[in-house]
Amino acid sequence: MIERDVGGLRCFEVLELLSEYVDGELDESTVEKVEGHLLGCPNCERFGQNFGSMLVALRKESEHGPKAGLDVMARLLQQLRRATTEP
Amino acid sequence: MPDRRKQDDLSSDRDLVAQTAAGDRRAFESLVERHAAAVLRLATIVTDDPVSAEDALQQTFLSVYRNAASFRGDASVRTWLLSIARNAAYRLRTKHGQEQLMEEPLMTLGLEAGWGSDNPEALAIAAERRETLVRALQVLQPIDREVVILRDVEGLRGPEAAEVLGIGERALKSRLHRARLRLAAALRASSAGNPRDGEGARNDRT
Numbered sequence: 295m296i297e298r299d300v301g302g303l304r305c306f307e308v309l310e311l312l313s314e315y316v317d318g319e320l321d322e323s324t325v326e327k328v329e330g331h332l333l334g335c336p337n338c339e340r341f342g343q344n345f346g347s348m349l350v351a352l353r354k355e356s357e358h359g360p361k362a363g364l365d366v367m368a369r370l371l372q373q374l375r376r377a378t379t380e381p
Numbered sequence: 382m383p384d385r386r387k388q389d390d391l392s393s394d395r396d397l398v399a400q401t402a403a404g405d406r407r408a409f410e411s412l413v414e415r416h417a418a419a420v421l422r423l424a425t426i427v428t429d430d431p432v433s434a435e436d437a438l439q440q441t442f443l444s445v446y447r448n449a450a451s452f453r454g455d456a457s458v459r460t461w462l463l464s465i466a467r468n469a470a471y472r473l474r475t476k477h478g479q480e481q482l483m484e485e486p487l488m489t490l491g492l493e494a495g496w497g498s499d500n501p502e503a504l505a506i507a508a509e510r511r512e513t514l515v516r517a518l519q520v521l522q523p524i525d526r527e528v529v530i531l532r533d534v535e536g537l538r539g540p541e542a543a544e545v546l547g548i549g550e551r552a553l554k555s556r557l558h559r560a561r562l563r564l565a566a567a568l569r570a571s572s573a574g575n576p577r578d579g580e581g582a583r584n585d586r587t
Contacts, residue, residue, distance in 0.1 A: 309491045313558035319539065341496045347505035348565055351514055352533040356419075366435060367417060371410060373439050378406070378446050 300338075301330025308338045316346050394458035402449035409449075413442050416459065419535055420466040426526050427470035437470040444469070460541040463531070467545055487559070494565035504565050507572035517567035525560035532557055 298305050308331050314320050315328050332339045392400075392411070400408030417438060424437035444465050452461060495501040507513045518526055531542040543553040 305497070306488060306491075309496055310487060310558075313561055314554060317539070319554070337497055337501075341494075341498075341501045344495065344501045344505040345561070345565060348508040348568065349533055349561070351505075351508035352529065353536065355511075355514070355534045356536065366421065366438070367414070369435070370417060370439055370442065371413065374409075374413065374442055374446065375406075377439075377443055378409075 298335055300334040301332075302327045303331045305331075305335060305338055308332070308335070308342075312342060312345060316342075316349060395454060398445075398449050398452050398458055401446060402452070409442075409446055412445065412458075416462050417442075419459070420462060422530060422534070423463055423466050423527065424470040424473075426530055427467060427523055428474050429523065433473040434470065437466060437473050440469040440473075441466040456544055457541060459535075460537065460544050463535075463537070463545045464547075467527070487562075490559060490562040490566065493569070494562040495569050503569050503572045507568040513568065513571050517564055517571050520567040520571075521560065521563055525556075525563055528553070528557050529560050529564060533561070 308328055311320060311324065311328055315325065320328065332342055392408070394412065397408045397412045401412060420441050421434055421438050424434040425431065428434045428437060441462065445462060495504050518529065521529070528542065528546065531537045531545055532539070537545065539550055539553055543550045546553065
């Protein structure tokens with residue numbers, strides 16, 4: 295299964311290119327080949343979809359992830375004020 | 382009198398750095414408020430210690446204040462700031478674990494990540510649960526975690542992340558892809574109820 299040649303690419307080659315594909319960093323002809331493979335290879339297509347979903351979930355971490363809390367910010371600003379007013 | 386805070390919110394990062402260099406403390410504090418969360422996230426990943434991370438946060442902005450005049454503008458302010466933060470955090474690291482990552486064959490990493498498996502959906506389902514995602518990120522070694530955080534959480538472009546990490550763009554792409562596959566493996570292991578929460582995903586399968 296992982297040796298299938300679909301659309302001019304083998305499954306392993308698609309695995310190698312997957313991050314560059316989802317990041318939009320491949321040239322047009324390689325994108326066409328990857329997409330041709332994904333259309334004809336349900337296994338790679340399913341993995342690619344789920345890999346992409348993981349990246350979407352990661353992006354949400356910047357909204358929900360740890361923030362500099364009010365106490366941290368208050369300490370930081372106080373320390374910076376002190377440090378930057380010292381002669 | 383114009384609302385200075387609103388005006389600062391609209392200023393570009395570059396304007397705020399220029400104003401900081403001219404001694405404008407309000408502009409400096411706006412810069413701090415704008416970027417403190419991202420700096421703290423990166424510092425926490427590198428130091429793995431909240432106290433050291435907060436020290437790195439302070440050192441980063443002190444350095445920014447003192448060196449604002451030398452900001453040349455060929456990088457984005459965020460890239461510049463995160464580079465300073467990463468250096469500060471590495472200097473403060475108290476836990477120096479083994480940093481050498483195993484260079485497993487990509488196919489091994491792919492198989493562990495669920496490529497070719499009957500149930501690749503386990504990956505997306507696990508990633509949707511924030512707690513599982515955060516735990517899986519913690520399983521990664523810092524060198525993997527920081528590249529994922531910079532590119533996929535903070536949303537830096539490839540060249541910006543490469544600059545922060547001090548590596549070339551080709552190396553960045555390779556490191557990022559491997560780190561993402563290791564994260565996927567950790568998520569799958571976690572969702573399979575592995576008591577080590579995916580730790581074994583890095584080493585168990587060959």
